[in-house]
Amino acid sequence: MLGYIIRRILWAPVLLFFAALFVFVMGEFAPGDPIEVALGQSYTEERAERLRELRGLNDPVAERFIKYIYNAVQLDFGESLSRRDRTVWELLAPKLKVSGQLFLAGIIISVTFGLPLGYYAASKQGQWMDPAIVGSTLFLMAIPVFFTAPLLILIFAVNLGWLPVGGWDGLFSTRIILPALVTGIPGIAGLVRMMRASTLEVLGQDYIRTARSKGLGEFVVRRRHVARNAMIPVLTILGFAIAGLFSGSLITELIFGIPGVSSFALQALSARDFPVITTLALIGAGMLVTVNLLVDILYAVIDPRITYD
Amino acid sequence: MVTTTADVNDGIPVVRERSLSPFRMAMGRLFKKKIALVAMAILFVLYFTGIFAPLIANHDPNTINLRSTQEGPSSEHFFGTDRAGRDLFSRAVYGIRTTVIITAVGLVTGSLFLGVTLGLLTGYFQGIFDAFVMRVGELVSAFPDILLIILLAATLRPRIVDLVRNIEDWTGIDGLVSSGAADFFVISVALLPLSWFGMMRLVRGQVLTLRTMPYVEAANAIGVSTPRLMFTHLLPNTLAPIIVSASSGLGAVAGSEVILSFIGIGIQPPHPSIGRMIADVTFQGGGLVSVLRDHPEQLLTPIVIVFAFILCWNLLGDALNDVFNPRTR
Numbered sequence: 001m002l003g004y005i006i007r008r009i010l011w012a013p014v015l016l017f018f019a020a021l022f023v024f025v026m027g028e029f030a031p032g033d034p035i036e037v038a039l040g041q042s043y044t045e046e047r048a049e050r051l052r053e054l055r056g057l058n059d060p061v062a063e064r065f066i067k068y069i070y071n072a073v074q075l076d077f078g079e080s081l082s083r084r085d086r087t088v089w090e091l092l093a094p095k096l097k098v099s100g101q102l103f104l105a106g107i108i109i110s111v112t113f114g115l116p117l118g119y120y121a122a123s124k125q126g127q128w129m130d131p132a133i134v135g136s137t138l139f140l141m142a143i144p145v146f147f148t149a150p151l152l153i154l155i156f157a158v159n160l161g162w163l164p165v166g167g168w169d170g171l172f173s174t175r176i177i178l179p180a181l182v183t184g185i186p187g188i189a190g191l192v193r194m195m196r197a198s199t200l201e202v203l204g205q206d207y208i209r210t211a212r213s214k215g216l217g218e219f220v221v222r223r224r225h226v227a228r229n230a231m232i233p234v235l236t237i238l239g240f241a242i243a244g245l246f247s248g249s250l251i252t253e254l255i256f257g258i259p260g261v262s263s264f265a266l267q268a269l270s271a272r273d274f275p276v277i278t279t280l281a282l283i284g285a286g287m288l289v290t291v292n293l294l295v296d297i298l299y300a301v302i303d304p305r306i307t308y309d
Numbered sequence: 310m311v312t313t314t315a316d317v318n319d320g321i322p323v324v325r326e327r328s329l330s331p332f333r334m335a336m337g338r339l340f341k342k343k344i345a346l347v348a349m350a351i352l353f354v355l356y357f358t359g360i361f362a363p364l365i366a367n368h369d370p371n372t373i374n375l376r377s378t379q380e381g382p383s384s385e386h387f388f389g390t391d392r393a394g395r396d397l398f399s400r401a402v403y404g405i406r407t408t409v410i411i412t413a414v415g416l417v418t419g420s421l422f423l424g425v426t427l428g429l430l431t432g433y434f435q436g437i438f439d440a441f442v443m444r445v446g447e448l449v450s451a452f453p454d455i456l457l458i459i460l461l462a463a464t465l466r467p468r469i470v471d472l473v474r475n476i477e478d479w480t481g482i483d484g485l486v487s488s489g490a491a492d493f494f495v496i497s498v499a500l501l502p503l504s505w506f507g508m509m510r511l512v513r514g515q516v517l518t519l520r521t522m523p524y525v526e527a528a529n530a531i532g533v534s535t536p537r538l539m540f541t542h543l544l545p546n547t548l549a550p551i552i553v554s555a556s557s558g559l560g561a562v563a564g565s566e567v568i569l570s571f572i573g574i575g576i577q578p579p580h581p582s583i584g585r586m587i588a589d590v591t592f593q594g595g596g597l598v599s600v601l602r603d604h605p606e607q608l609l610t611p612i613v614i615v616f617a618f619i620l621c622w623n624l625l626g627d628a629l630n631d632v633f634n635p636r637t638r
Contacts, residue, residue: 018448023460030464138627142620144564146571146587147612154601165598250455251568255591265456266572269463277460285451 005297012289017069019285020278024065027274034081034272068278077279082271088279092264096283099249099260101171105180106249110187115234117188118195119227125200133192140189145251149182166256179256183249191234199230232303235295332548338632345628348621355617358402359409368396370403370581379604388610391589401610403581407493407570408563408618414497415562419504420555427505428512428547429539433520439513446506454503458565462499462574469495489580496575500565504558511554515547549633557626563618586611 035048035057052058059067071078077088121133156178157165169175202208203226211221250262261280268276329337339345358365368386374394382389388397431439449457473491477483519525520543528542569575570584571591578585590600590608600607 026464144615284453
């Protein structure tokens with residue numbers, strides 16, 4: 001077990017190193033000159049050359065990559081190529097904060113609706129409620145964000161006038177409600193399905209029968225024995241959820257006009273601002289790797305039956 | 310079981326039992342599922358529409374007609390016209406064709422070719438090759454999907470377009486770039502990471518358990534060649550999970566194509582695609598809200614189509630899983 005965790009922890013930086021290398025090579029391979037884009041109208045040969053020299057873009061690729069990694073390890077991600085005199089971190093931090101808040105709100109919505117619904121569906125197995133809930137989750141999973149976003153805007157912002165149409169005002173404002181719902185809905189569907197499946201599995205276990213037969217009340221059995229054990233496999237969805245942070249929020253951010261990471265990443269791509277893109281990829285991959293590792297460890301901590309050997 | 314009494318031997322009918330293969334039995338169960346049938350019917354209509362797009366569309370999808378913009382549905386324009394007076398029905402039909410091509414190419418290249426072949430090879434030979442491919446897969450899945458897809462599409466596009474231009478010059482075939490063939494190529498390559506690793510892991514896992522089975526040992530013992538062992542003995546037995554995974558994966562491929570075209574790095578204008586149609590409505594002029602109020606059909610048409618693609622592939626994948634998986638049956 002400990003060996004497994006140590007192996008995983010040692011492997012993570014290697015993975016991140018290669019992830020950075022991959023994005024770096026893509027940046028070299030991609031055509032388009034970031035300096036040309038950055039200078040725009042005021043482009044002249046000498047200026048471009050001076051800027052390139054200044055930014056170290058004339059150094060060999062390998063040297064630049066090693067330098068980047070050396071600095072990145074110390075959490076210094078270098079300077080942006082498209083915005084002058086701004087470090088990548090300065091530009092990224094506020095965007096990450098916005099996306100993080102949106103993500104958090106989405107997760108809260110997914111969990112508060114998803115877990116109880118899944119549990120409820122499982123306890124109503126064999127009745128009409130169960131297939132109805134499961135059927136509607138398939139529906140919810142397939143509904144594209146392009147659809148839920150305008151639909152919710154039309155109902156709650158335009159017709160009812162309860163909520164603003166778009167924009168961003170932080171975690172504690174009414175502006176976050178619609179985008180959070182939009183990002184949370186696919187998560188609800190996923191959680192309902194997982195929670196239902198694992199609750200059903202737990203309900204069929206011997207220890208549930210034991211608990212009942214020793215005379216425990218139904219409430220205690222459900223709460224202590226069923227719900228708790230059913231939550232374990234649901235933990236894995238956390239990993240997926242982090243991965244969904246980018247895909248789910250991309251369209252949402254664009255439609256609602258939220259100044260988050262995704263729209264920033266698109267801008268950086270068209271400006272060929274590869275320090276920004278590499279850093280984003282590193283952060284994304286780093287989060288994914290860390291969360292998956294944490295989930296695996298948590299798994300073993302919560303459920304002593306799980307070993308990794 | 311099917312019993313036939315076809316043979317007659319000395320006047321006594323011989324009852325010969327012909328057992329159905331598990332695969333045909335599963336298919337029989339599939340055809341009894343109403344939801345699966347509906348999903349398959351809708352997918353059939355979509356794919357038929359895509360394949361025969363030029364025959365079905367009643368207008369040119371790109372012809373701009375400023376005399377008839379923002380019209381409602383009529384017998385001339387079934388779904389009405391957009392801001393530039395283009396016929397929405399024809400645009401939708403050609404957009405479906407785009408998605409149909411991308412899902413088909415994605416299925417064949419990513420899941421079937423790369424995923425299944427690598428899965429068979431790694432599962433059977435194991436060793437260094439297996440370790441290498443698995444590490445590459447881990448690297449690919451360390452990126453958030455959409456980030457990797459966007460990165461690939463954005464950086465590869467100019468290179469691929471150049472390449473296709475060169476091919477045009479060498480071969481003298483005109484119009485590859487202008488026909489949008491290069492776009493399809495870009496998207497297909499960008500979507501590869503989405504499909505191959507999941508499929509590969511699945512096949513590899515199956516092969517790992519299968520290769521210890523007595524029948525594989527027996528085949529080995531009588532000197533069956535390795536390719537024959539892989540393709541005639543191992544592959545058919547991994548077919549069920551392959552079908553299930555491919556079917557549910559295609560929904561994701563269709564959705565990703567729409568997202569790529571929506572953010573402007575997939576199919577390039579003026580070529581019609583579902584994602585472009587949604588983006589046209591969402592980002593152009595008067596804004597989303599006014600379109601929703603005055604011309605909801607402009608947004609509904611493309612959205613219902615994406616929805617149908619994703620939902621039907623998911624439903625079919627679910628049904629196939631039920632049908633093939635003895636535990637959930």
